[in-house]
Amino acid sequence: MLANFKKVGVAAAVAAALGASGAAQAVIQGEPGDALLIPFVATNGAGKFNTMISVISASPTNVNVGQFPTLTGPKTSTSCAGKIHWYFFDKNSVEIVDDKIAVTCDDWVGIDFGSIIAAKSLPSALDVPGYMVITDASASATKASGMILYGAAYQINGNWASQAYIPVLPMIDDVDTAARDEVRHLSEAFLDDANPVTAGMLLPGAPGGQTAYFSLRYYLQQTAPTGDTSFVLWFPDNNAARSTQTVLVFNADEVAISARTSIPYELNVLKVGVDATTDALHTGVIRDGLADTGFVEFGVNDYTTASTVNGFGSRAGVAFSLIGVNGAGTDQTQTELAHERGLK
Structure with missing residues (x-):
């Protein structure tokens, strides 16, 4: 039994975060x-x-x-x-x-x-x-x-x-x-x-100037139970404004380090890890500031006049973590939705 879930961060219970939400402008x-x-x-x-x-x-x-x-x-x-x-x-x-x-x-x-x-x-x-x-x-x-x-x-x-x-x-x-x-x-x-x-998760819309904040959990422990993590981020459009995206990488002790990634596509799949590389199924990486477990906070300010909007001027997307526990060959992959923090 793990005495401190916060410190170890095993993802065994993360699927509970997928409870249905009926609120407008949320997933x-x-x-x-x-x-x-x-x-x-x-x-x-x-x-x-x-x-x-x-x-x-x-x-x-x-x-x-x-x-x-x-x-x-x-x-x-x-x-x-x-x-x-x-x-x-x-x-x-x-x-x-x-x-x-x-x-x-x-x-x-x-x-x-x-x-x-x-x-x-x-x-x-x-x-x-x-x-x-x-x-x-x-x-x-x-x-x-x-x-x-x-x-x-x-x-x-x-x-x-x-x-x-x-x-x-x-x-x-x-x-x-x-x-x-x-x-x-x-x-x-x-x-x-x-x-x-x-x-979907609300993103910046017209007239611009706002930032959508959300965070994604990661688990990368190298000792048993080992872990690996990928982030999936779907946006309603391709957008070069997200080509160089600043993020805050938090560990389990409330310490954050600034890092960068690239999420310019409509669908972005990020491999998370100090040795992460892109491959056929991963479009980008997050390598810096990572601990055994923590979360990454995104602040997306990507509205332009070319952005895809509906008739009400709204944009939305969806993001989630795929967290593997136990390591290569015996992974049990679980899902955790992004934690929406709203537009500011």
């Missing part, structure tokens, strides 16, 4: 959406490193549709059946592959990303850190999603050796001219934009 979990955002999806093959996604297309007879701000458009006993359409994007928000899956009302479907990539011979999606948007296949620029979608996702290492929860955010897929629309359609096969302003 919402467990609520339905016209569409879904899975902010981190990657595979190097089924049975190796993979992402598994669970989707339910609910019937409106079993949902209080008016209670949820992420549901819009007509929801009928027929619109909940048809096909869902998933789109996979790389770190720069470039669409790589897409596919459709038939569903019925109150149906469950599973998306085994690695198996799909292998079965359909889509090597361009292997070893690519990306994200996925899932919506009603009949939705378009002029037609809102008729579906009520729930989702869950998991990062799988090896043959189910470790299963880490990936947050899934509900999104609004109204007609593209609607002020609150968050999924913009170019054509049946392509999306133009995805910006979860309702269900």
